[in-house]
Amino acid sequence: MSAEKNVIDKKYVITLGREFGSGGRKIGRKLADLLGIEFYDKGLIAIAAKESGLSENLFDGIDEKPTNSLLYSLVMGLQSERQNMYRSGDVLNSDTVFRIQSQVIENLADEKSCVIVGRCSDYVLRNHPNVINVFIHGEAEFKLGRVMKIYKLKEKEALDIMKKTDKKRSNYYNFYTNHKWGDVSNYHIAIDSAVLGIDGSAKILSDFVVSKFER
16 A cells, blocks of 8 residues: 555546566556555455455466456456456356456446556456556566566576566457557557666656646
């Protein structure tokens, strides 16, 4: 939870997509601190588990992975309905997790101002007022250097995990939204974090958000 008071006198949500290694999660957290609002990333899993009455451990290995099950059409039809997205008898696969998380995201957007990382949150909140969709990308060497340093990996290992993680995120997003992950037309603003770094990117986004909602 952010310690400072929300600097904008209305409820709003910032959704944040990011390439692996771009520092998107760190930028999102700094942005939330600058604006005095709350920040959610993998913590949504814990909230989703609590909301659904299931153990958080059951979500391990399923989050942000697409499925080819026939439940897809059902998911797309249900996610916009204002109801409990989990029903007894549902199979706990990625479709069910997506529905539960979508309901959690909608509930959070109704209750408070916040930054939400990933989870197709821009799509889930596509009809919600006062949403800004952000995408963080980065120059390849910048991302590679961060991944090697943070995870203590050699170059080949870092490149491999970068490719696999972005592929997983892309497949998940494209599957559930029918949009293209990283396509700038899906976002209000996209930032190359290699240009201004983590702090500079967060400050630019903070200024953008304040300008948007205080005009």
